[in-house]
Amino acid sequence: MASVKVAVRVRPFNQRELDMDAQLIIQMQGKTTGILNSKANTRDENIRYKEFTFDYSYWSFDSESQNYASQELVYNDLGKEVIDCAFEGYNACVFAYGQTGSGKTFTMMGSPENQGLIPRICKALFEKMAENSKRGTTHRVQVSYLEIYQERVADLLRGRDSNSLKVREHPKKGPYVQGLTSCLVTNYGHIQECMERGNSHRTTAATNMNDVSSRSHAIFTITFVQAGYCDGVPSETVSKIHLVDLAGSERADATGATGQRLKEGAHINKSLVTLGSVISALAELSVDQNGQKKSIFIPYRDSVLTWLLKDSLGGNSKTIMIAAISPADCNYGETLSTLRYANRAKNIINKPTVNEDPNVKLIRELRDEISKLRALMFCEQRSDMLAQLYEKEAREKELTEEWTGKWREAQAILREQRALGLRKAGPGVVLDSDRPHLVAIDDDPLTTGVTLYHLKEGKTTIGTEESEVKQDIELKGSGMEPQHCTITFEKGIATLIPYPGAQVMLNNTVLESAARLSQGCIIFLGKAHVFRFNDPAEAAELRKGEKTYNLSRLSLLSWSTPDLAISMENLQMNNDDDKNDNKVEIESQRLHFVKEKEQFEKEQEAFEKQQEVFEKKKRSLEEAQAKLEAEKKTVQKEFAQQTRQLQEDWRNLTAHQRQKEIELETKEKELILKKEKLERERKTIVSEIECECTNLQDLKSDILVRLANACELVSSNANEILFPSPKAKSTFQELVSKSNQIPLLPHENDSLIDIFNNVSGSSIIKDIVDKHRKELAELQAELNRRVQTLCERQRSVELLDKKIIDLVDQQKSLTKDENKSDELEILKQELCKRTEEELKKIEQKKQGLTLNLKRVNSVDSPDSCEVNYTSSIEKVPDTLSSDTTYHTAPNTCSPRYVDSKLDPLMSDSGVELRTSSRPQDESDLSSNEDKVLVSDSQSTSSIENRSPTSRKNRRRDTEIYLRRLSQRIAQQKQLIVRNLDGNCLKIHLDNQIAVLQELQRQYMSLKYGCTSSLSPTSEHPLQDIDSPSPIRPLHTGSTSALYSPALQNQNQRISPLNQNLYRSMPSINIETDRDAIVSITSFFLRGAGSKTHYEYEVRINTIDERWTILRRYSRFRDLHIAMKARYRDKVSSIPFPSKTLFSNNEAVAQSRKRQLELYLRRLIDICKCHPACPLAYGGPVTKVALINFSPFFRKGVFENGKYGTS
Structure with missing residues (x-):
């Protein structure tokens, strides 16, 4: 059906x-x-x-x-x-x-x-x-x-x-x-x-x-x-x-x-x-x-x-x-x-069925029965089965021979019809041979057929059976000689050659020498045979109007056979009378010729007079033409001079622009190298500053500890120690007591050190105090030295920052130079426009010089120059919006949960997932994580007041909370996937997705808040510098190397969940076509009923990541249409598999698999050569560049499951 x-x-x-x-x-x-x-x-x-x-x-x-x-x-x-x-x-x-x-x-x-x-x-x-x-x-x-x-x-x-x-x-x-x-x-x-x-x-x-x-x-x-x-x-x-x-x-x-x-x-x-x-x-x-x-x-x-x-x-x-x-x-x-x-x-x-011939169907059925009987004969030998087998084989052979004979006969008839040119036209039959032939004209009432003789290439002889040499056409009748005539046919021309003494007439004219035959002419042979000559090729030309038809033969064609025979007899009987009549006719024609000659002489004189007038006009026209030729040469010379000047200007502009581009490229490369060198130096100095800050902080802590020990020693031996004054002693005691309660301020520490340096006592105490003084002095000197070194390093960092800012300014100046090159392009276009205007003026001047008497061939103007520069920047949406978006199922699910094992696709991620049965745990965990975030924001206010041990503990606590959040996010994703596989309420699924999004937001805040507070370059002044745009899209290298690391880190924070999402739902990596960026490994049948379709598994292998996507044929076709609209002829030349009527079968999918894979590879190779393509910046293809090239390569959240989007 x-x-x-x-x-x-x-x-x-x-x-x-x-x-x-x-x-x-x-x-x-x-x-x-x-x-x-x-x-x-x-x-x-x-x-x-x-x-x-x-x-x-x-x-x-x-x-x-x-x-x-x-x-x-x-x-x-x-x-x-x-x-x-x-x-x-x-x-x-x-x-x-x-x-x-x-x-x-x-x-x-x-x-x-x-x-x-x-x-x-x-x-x-x-x-x-x-x-x-x-x-x-x-x-x-x-x-x-x-x-x-x-x-x-x-x-x-x-x-x-x-x-x-x-x-x-x-x-x-x-x-x-x-x-x-x-x-x-x-x-x-x-x-x-x-x-x-x-x-x-x-x-x-x-x-x-x-x-x-x-x-x-x-x-x-x-x-x-x-x-x-x-x-x-x-x-x-x-x-x-x-x-x-x-x-x-x-x-x-x-x-x-x-x-x-x-x-x-x-x-x-x-x-x-x-x-x-x-x-x-x-x-x-x-x-x-x-x-x-x-x-x-x-x-x-x-x-x-x-x-x-x-x-x-x-x-x-x-x-x-x-x-x-x-x-x-x-x-x-x-x-x-x-x-x-x-x-x-x-x-x-x-209800279409195959229209098969009944006999052929019977033959096939008989062969099937014979095969079955032969199979049974191997099992058991029975005489009735053997007889039945012989009977069916004989019947099958008879039917096969009958069918074969019928088709052989039909083929023979078709061949004869083709050879004779027979074809049916309505109720009649048309004799339309494609070879030259003679058709016998016979009015015998007993004749029932039509006689036709084909003329072969070369000579065709005509005679009787009495000839010693076998004749090609043998005729009988009175007036026929054994060798009567010959018809030669060479190179499409037929010639009739009569033998001496033979009676041959052509179109009512007695023929004594060779004559050419033409379409429709009548041939008389002897006294009993009349033929019509047909040449199909010449007839076709006549139908097209390429030749004129001899009207004198139309009357002959309309004669019947008796009329032609009577005409032939009358010609033979009245041959003598015709001779006499011819003499009288010749005399009358001579007189008529004399009169016509006199009339012609008069007309000749009038014509000569008209010829003189015409010669005068012709001379005037030639003079005017000579003037036009002279002016034409002048215009051509002027045009050639202006053309050479324009070409020279054009070459100079092109060379200047090319030299400017080379200089800009060289300067840009130097800036990139210099910037990379400065970045490496700055990174080294920043790491040294961090190390010095740590050592300085440890030194300060050591000084404070030693000062506290010295003060404790002085306080314990206060009676044996002499202070410079009572006020100094009271101040010393106040500061010591205060240091036991709260840390002292810097100026208070300096006062305590000054008092400690001026005290004196017994020899033992004095030695101890001197020792502590000496150690404090050494530590203070070391502290001052390191502070000085740190200041010098800081100044060197500031100097490097200034150099980087200068490099950015230089890059902006390069952009301005590029704008100047755009002005040169505008100047080129104006020059082309001026050239077109001048060419039009020259052409108009040439046309104005044309005379009305005679046209002069004008010189074609060369094509005008056209320079079109186009640039297009494709804006690609942020990857975070697509990777973190979850869609709920359109069908309303039943309120029941399905307990099943972990999805193998989820188990590949390496994260242990557990399903929680109490929703209260989610709110508890969220509240606890909120508290962690608050405490984290309060504790990151001042790093310099925190010891290295506290920083380490804080970092360890943060990592613990991040791991907990990561585990909770993975559990929530597993719960969403299980709810999608099962039948659940849509509102419950939406709530689960909202919880997952809230957990991801908390994970982002905690992770990047901690990173920004601990990073030594998180508040670097270069972050406020605008990123310069690329100078030209034609460069092979990317200008992103000029950007500072801080800006790159800031850009990376736009989509912090990418790694987490790809880790939670990994694809099964199978290494196929290592050198290829894209490959299609297999295809799957999706859907049910009339909605079935095939999806192809596309594996993508870039320099930084590998991933797999599922796409159906319509997505490939949409990609092809979008790329054709963007890159025009370059993509249109790539062969793309066309749509078919019955595409939902495995054979079509198998053939399309290789075709689509070749198409993707050729598309990437061709587009990498296009200057406006995101892949055209040189180097290996990255994931970001491929997604910016087309959203086709972006991987969806649920793409690996059986609900994968394609």
Whole structure:
């Protein structure tokens, strides 16, 4: 079973619709066709706009459109399927439906320069027949052409004068037309001649809707028979191809039809209404909801059209319907009706079967039975089975020989017909040989045949049987000599050479020497034989009007055989009388010649006078022409001088611009190298500063510890120590007591050290104090030295920053130089424009010098120079928005959870996932993590007051919290995937996604907040510098090397979840085609029922990452269309696999797999050479560059699961 395929095609506006300022109401997107009711007053879009989905939607409205559907595209989609059906043995039918003037005839027949479906199908049929004939297959093709005019059937191959034919119905073969002409054709030229002859007989008329409106339905039928051997078994199939061009439905008020046109329109509408009723009935005949078939009457016989198309609609045929529609709003009603009929026709189910010859089918069945009997004979030996086997083998052999003999006889007849040029034309047979020949003219009433003698290349001898040498043509009768004459045929020229004494006449003239034969001449041989000479090549030239025909032979061609014989006898009997008459006639002709000579002399004198006047005019014209030639040389010289000057200016500008570009490239490379060197130096110094800061902090801590020990020693021995003054002692005691409670300020530490340096005591105490003083002094000196070193390093860092800023300024100046080069381009364009203006002035001056008396050939001006510089910067959306977006399932799921094992795709990530059954844990964890974030923000306020141990502990605590958050995010993702696989409520799934997004936000805040607080360059002054734009997209190296590391870190924070997302859902890495960036390893069948499609697994291998995506064929096609729109001819030249009718099979998917892989590789290689492409900056391809090149390569969140997006 097969449903009717439906295609919709919209034509451009015609002149009538343009005069009415019609509006476009048709929209097409893929297979969807939409119609807009622009005159409706309601705001309801369901009423104003309606959409229909068909097998094919062809947009032929605008030939400049990218989606324009040409005649070739329609044939590739529909016509090739018809050819395949014919060679498989199925019947096929293609019919066009629509209102008048909607383009049905153009789609089916086309024009001589833009052929339609019917000529293309016929041409392809014979081309494929020629290929199959080489393998031993035999074919026979017959065509018929009829029209249905006012419910009467006419044979278009006979002419308009033929009577109306009767429609009959065979119980097995179905409806047929009795007495319809069926022409046997052997090549495309014959079938084209039949089409042209039939089209000339079709009934057409002009209406308000169409200047050449078809007033009848036309059905062109091709009966195709093929026979041969398949695996040693005879095979014979008969296919019928019905190509139907329907007359258009019309309204009397719109077409302005009256009288005969109105009557024709009524009959057309009646047949089309019946066709619509049949389509509706067949659509309703499909299986209803309860699985029961409806019993519906189908009114096939209400119209001759539907009666003849009975097998095509719901019968034994594969049918294609083409709905032709108008794009104008004035035809809204008819267009909507056509779309509704086409939508119903999709539901018609046909039952096509292979039309096999009964004898061939019987032979195949016999062979199957013989094979079964032979298999049984191996098991058991029975005499009855052996007899049955012999009987079936004999029957099979007899049928095979009978079938082979029939086809051999048919082939012999076809060969004879081709050799003789016999072909059927209506009720008669045409003898149309392609070789020169003689046709005997015989009026004998007993003769029942036509005698024809072919002339061979070279000499053809004519004589009698009595000749010693065998004659090619032997004749009998009076007046015939043994060797009568010879006809030579060389290089397409036939010459008649009579032998001496032979009676030979050519066109009523006695022939005594050789004479050339021409088409239609009459030859008399002896007294009993008359022949007509036919030259098909010369006749073809005469039909084309290339030669003039000798009118003197027309009278001879109209004579009958007795008239020719009597004329020959009269010539022989009156030969003597003719001699006397010739003398009198010659004398009269001489007198007439003298009078004509005198008249000619008078005319000669008048002509000489006119010649003198003409010579004077000619001399004046030559003088004027000489002046023009002189002025022409002057203009050419001036033009050549200006051209050389312009070319020189152009070369100078080009050389200057090229030199400027080279200088800019060299300077830019130097800046990049210098910047990289400064960055390395700065990085080294910054690391040294960090180390010095750590050592300095440790030294400060050591000084404070030693000072505290010294103060404790002084306090414990306060009675033995002498202070400079009581005030110093009290101050010392206050500071010591205060240091035990809170840390001292810097100036307080300095005061305590000064007092400690001025105290004195006993010798033991003094030695201890001196020792502590010396250690403090050494530590203080070391501290000062390191502080000085740190300041010097800091100044060197500031100096490097200034140098980097200077490099950025220099890069901006390079950008300004580039703008100057753009000014040079503008100057080039102005120069080209000025050149064009000067060339136009020169051309106008040349034209002004032309005289009216005679034209002088003008010098063609050279093509004007055109310089077009275009640049396009494609903006690609941020990867974070696509990678972190989750979509909920559109179906409402049942409130139940599915407990299952971990998804193997998730288990590859290396993260242990656990499913939580209590939602309260999520809120608890979130609150705890919020507390961690608050404490983290409070604790990062001052790093310099924190010891190294506390910093290390803080970092360790932060890492613990980050690991917890990471585990929680992985668990939440696993929970979402399990809910998608199971049946759950949509609102519950949305809540789970919201929790996951909140956990990811907390992870980002905690991770990058901690990183910014601990990084020594997180607040570097260079972060405020704007990133300079690239100087030119033509450079091989990227200018991103000039950016500072701080800016690069800042850019990396835009999408911090990329690594986490790719880690949570990894793909299975299989190493295939290591050197290739992209490869397609396999394909999978997705969907169910009519929604099934194949998805291809695309593996991408870049310098920094590998990943896998799943894409269906439509995504590849969208990528191809987008790349063609962006890069034009470079991408258009890449071969892309086209759409097929039956694409949901494994063979098509297998062939497309390699084609799509080659396409992706060639696309990347070609686009890398384009200056505006993100891949054109040199070096290996990275993931970011590939995604910026096209979102096709971006991986979705759920792409590895069975719900993967493609």
